[in-house]
Amino acid sequence: MLKQKPLLMLWLAIQLSLLILLQQAFTSWISATFAALLLLRLLTTWRAKETLSLKWVNVLAAVLTLALLLNLKQAGVLHFMLQILLLAAILRLLALQQLYEARQLVWVHYFLLASCFILHQDMLLAAFIMLVLMGNLYSHFLLFSPAGIHLKWQRVSRAALIILPLWLAMFMLFPRLAPFWQIPTANVASTGLSDTLDPGSIEQLVQDNSLAFRVEFSADIPARSQWYWRARLYEDFDGRRWQVNPLRSRSGKDGSVTERSPGSATAQYRVIAEASQQRHLFALATPVSSSNNVAIAASGLVKAVKPVTQRTSYQISSVLQPVKQQSDEELTINLTLPEGNEQTRAFGRQLGQQFQQTSALVAAITAHFQQQPYFYSLTPPPLGANSVDQFLFNTRTGFCSHYASAAAVILRAAGVPARVVGGYQGGDWHQQQGYLAVRQREAHAWVEYLDNGKWQLFDPTAAVAPERILSSLDAVLSAEQRQLLNPGWRKFALLQTLSLQLMHLDYYWSVWVLGFDDNNQRQLWHQLKQQLTRYAYPLLAVISLLLCAAAWYLLRPGAVTAQPEASRLLQQALAGMVKQKPAQQSLSACLRHYASQHPTDRNWLQQLTDSYEQAVFNNDAAALRLLKQQLKRHRADLRRLQRRV
Amino acid sequence: MFTQLHSVEQSLNQVILGKSSQIRLALCCLLAEGHLLLEDLPGMGKTTLAHALANSLGLSYRRVQFTSDLLPGDLVGMNIYDARSQQFHFQAGPVFSQVLLADEINRASPKTQSALLEAMEEKQVSIDGETRSLPTPFFVIATQNPLFHAGTSALPESQLDRFMFRLSLGFPDRQAEHQLLRHDSGNSRLTLLTEQLDTEQLRALQLQVPQITVSDALLDYLLALVNNSRQRSDMLPLSPRASKAILRAAKAHALINQRNYVTADDVQRVFPHVAEHRLDPSSSAQDSRLSQLLLQQTPCLL
Structure with a gap:
């Protein structure tokens, strides 16, 4: 599982991007050390060799943590935290063995990606962070997907389209809470x-x-x-x-x-x-x-x-x-x-x-x-x-x-x-x-x-x-x-206009995205409220129409026939036991299987099966009532059986 | 009546050792008034089973060994000029019997094979423009060698579709074969067959099959299976005739198991034998890959 080369390469790329994105938080020797560790991982992955043993990784971690601690005063708490996190992620990648370790790694990547926003709010960098986030999501998918299953792009993009309005609504309407904790200020040279x-x-x-x-x-x-x-x-x-x-x-x-x-x-x-x-x-x-x-x-x-x-x-x-x-x-x-x-x-x-x-x-x-x-x-x-x-x-x-x-x-x-x-x-x-x-x-x-x-x-x-x-x-x-003021590349008119356009884009980004604060939100709510009262009745009519259409679609005859009541009841009662059965196995066959597995419970399971079959296949209303009684009576038995399974 | 049916089943098990499930499915096919196709390697006992089945049902039967030079006329009969009465006189072929044992059916030419088509579906034959109906009940129990054997030609899809069941006996297990060898008495094993149904009993049983209860939920499951085959490109779609056959077979299976309702397990039990030769005509009877695939990919919520 964890020997998968593409997955390791993807994580390497993500960590390298993180190293670049969080560059501000690292002094040069830290960056150099991290880069060297990544290079080591790259080489071992490339040649499909074993990396350092866990013992050596631990020693390395101890030494580097000590060095970072000594550097704490210069770096500041915030940067120290980022350094420690990235160090942990890099070393974990070096000594990756278990599946659960990989899961933790992916989550640490998410956290580090989020913390990039402390340092950068630029639009281009935000796009880059988004890209890396996508990479991390993909690695998450690869981690859990069975071999040979590929991402269906069509389905993914459809899901993204569906989620997009929700996402925008969350951004616009979700209350902006004050931060729960203060982010310590970083020691960064001031400009201006x-x-x-x-x-x-x-x-x-x-x-x-x-x-x-x-x-x-x-x-x-x-x-x-x-x-x-x-x-x-x-x-x-x-x-x-x-x-x-x-x-x-x-x-x-x-x-x-x-x-x-x-x-x-x-x-x-x-x-x-x-x-x-x-x-x-x-x-x-x-x-x-x-x-x-x-x-x-x-x-x-x-x-x-x-x-x-x-x-x-x-x-x-x-x-x-x-x-x-x-x-x-x-x-x-x-x-x-x-x-x-x-x-x-x-x-x-x-x-x-x-x-x-x-x-x-x-x-x-x-x-x-x-x-x-x-x-x-x-x-x-x-x-x-x-x-x-x-x-x-x-x-x-x-x-x-x-x-x-x-x-x-x-x-x-x-x-x-x-x-x-x-x-x-x-x-x-x-x-x-x-x-x-x-x-x-x-x-x-x-x-x-x-x-x-x-x-x-x-x-x-x-x-x-x-x-x-x-x-x-x-x-x-x-x-x-x-000439002295303008660096070489700005002599080209095309590049100059391009950079100007980028600056404009960045302006809209900062006005509409970064500048969207409590005030704007309150205004938006206010406007919405006004609009809503004006359009309440038509809106209500449209929504109820849509609901009716949906109900008709779901309940129209011959579409998706609902499961018979007896099957639903039994499935609920068996819950965990049913989950393990192969998809094609019928519930009665499943019950018989358990009856043969657990001789002490055979009698009542057999009765249950009989009344279930009568109810579902013979349309017997009396059997359905009997089934309900039996399920009630043997609730404790079923629970015990589930625990054993 | 059921006791009689089960004693017949038991005595069939005496003739063919260690193949109880195949025997039950074969009986199932006959109760559902379907034609049966037995496919296996030579010497596996398929002809014996065919004979035993015909015998045990107490029906008149004729056996035809299919060869490559068998002509349609040899099968259905022909009009022969009688010089004395100066009239054409119809000489009925072996098809005019209650059970037709068609041995090694795939050795015959396609022309002869297709002569059986009308007989099997319509229960009648047309000779020189004259339609003659066949006796009732009318079964075809055919045997065939696997397709890779020399001198065989594949049955056309249309004819395969007319066989309700396709069964394969397969090798007996070690114990059964040991018993077979020990009791080798020189007589035909068919003499071991002691029990018989008479025609009335068979008719009564066959009339019970359509009376078996089928719930809507089960029909939905069956339709889901059939629909699933129609949405795939790696197999032939199942026709409505096929879904009718599956349901009829499942009902017969329920009857043999002395139930008056069809369960999902009945459907699953008969499905591979009813559907596989329709899904892939070139497959061999031993493997039921496509039908198992369909079963696996259609979740059973019952």
Whole structure:
């Protein structure tokens, strides 16, 4: 049974797929060990040789478990559990001997496949997991089917078709229960913007073409120049890098109520954020209300309730007006300048004296960037200790973070509170699908300065490279630099459209499948209820008609004649004994067989047989009554006989 | 009447040793007014059984040894011109008897074999445009050698279908053969036959067969068996004549077992012998592969 080569090969393939799918949970040495064990199994299966003896497998299991335990702290509990499970499955496959072991193995595979969804919610990967699940189901079938029986595809597909509506209904209507236990968070490197902003960090991010989040607007779409997705505030400057102030790291809920100034527009939208392992999320201008899974923190930042380990969607509405000043503390933080960068500070002070009005000051800085020969480049020259000085007066070539950083320093030196905001700007608007795709490459940094108690937005990059803001990054970069961003395969137009289509598909997947939550479900129920009351009577009529048709079909004469009552009674009474009889053997022959096997019970079994035959074959009503009495009288005997059989 | 039947059965068992079930089935066939075909290797006692059966029923019988040059006229008779009376005079053939023993029927040419067809089904023969009815009762008890033997030609399906039962005696067991050899007296074993039914008794028994009760549930089982054969491609379908024959045989089997109702076991008992030569005409009587297959694949819920 367990020597079947195709079955072993199938399990090998399943375990290999699991190893690939759960790759995130394994460090390289674990993956290598597992792969080596699978290879060993493959070779022995190929040559039809015996694998390791059970003793050696046990030793191996002990050693590897110990190693995994030592690694526990680094890996985290969740990953440790996945490692242990896959290890168990692989070793079991190595030393597979009994049928019941194979059954356990198949079930462990199911569990591991389900746990793949902790790590992946991607549509393509979901399809892949489905494929592997099918493989496992097939192995389950092979395990139990007698030799020579093949899967009848026609019948299987018919069964699948029948089950499909039920499956959809379960997905749509079955209540979404809260998880019974918490899944421990995994130790995975976070993606996206970090807590510090180096002069070079955004340039690195821009090289990453992966999706950061998607947005669908429910009402009017704001102008492109307003697509500044705020994610972080950098308020501490040490002369070279910007950092998030500890004040912001504390998650304080925003208590203040934003009063809307008349004339300012609002935007309502839904953001579908990719997994980033961070809590920082994205919003436009001043968010005022959001769905439950995210909270609006101070200064208009949006934070997830727990780290975004899977694709998450949240509804949010923003007032398109600058964020208000929160406290006086903000003032002092955002005026502090460290030592160094003397030239810039002098320049700032001079501008501050020259322009008393803040708006005039900002206009002057913009003019400075526009009139002087500043360049926007993805590959700026390296900067020394006084990085702002060097950028502003020497190299004059930089990326958004350079400009934002320099502008903030100038503003602070001129006595205007200013800070650097990290986030994303722009995105690809897909008209047909109706969503905005924001990629990591859209990462951006800009400045907010305090004026009239509000943090006004100021993007110095717009002064240098307005196309970056109005169209996209590609529009600004030279052909050479675009080359740098685009890996080789994206040069082919066909592949590019293909990947775009895939992204759209993935979008629908996340909106319709992953994004289908309690709210949608409640709405669906509500709609159903409304529809039902409207269509109740016609529906009732149709159902009763269908039932009548079914009843007629089943009861029509000559179709399937029901078993005679006596046979049914006897079959119920004999239950287990009948199951063992060959299909062609009649019940009376079966009874006679038992009578000959059990001499002590011969008499009453003989009587039972007689009255049964009279009832069934001679249409004798009296015999049927007698049979019922006999069955009642010998119930205990029958039960005893069944136990013996 | 039953006692007489059973003493006949016992004395038949004295003649043919160790073959009680075949003898019971053969009697069953005669009670059901069906023709009987015995197929076996030479020397297995099939001619003896045929003779003994004919004898024990107290019927007039004629025996015809079928050969390849036997003509239809030799079987059914012919009109012979009588010079004295200057008229054609009908000379009746051996078919005009109550029991026709057709020995080695498959040695005859198909032409002669088919001459039997009308006689067997219609119980009448037509000679020169004149139809003459055969005496009642009329049985054909035929024997044949297995098909692979030299000089045999297969019976056509239509003729096979007219035989209700096809039986095979098979080798006797060691004990029976020992007894056979010990009591070898030089006389024909037929002299051991002491009991006989008379014609009235046989007629009365045959009239009882259709009176046996058949429940609807049993008919359903029988129809399920027959239908099953019609849905398969690896065997010939069973005709309504076949299902009638099965039921008639099962009734006769119930009668012999002194029951007034047919059980599923009766059907299962007679089914291989009634159905196998209809399912596959080229099969040999010893194996009943197709009919057993049908029985196995038709679950019996009774």
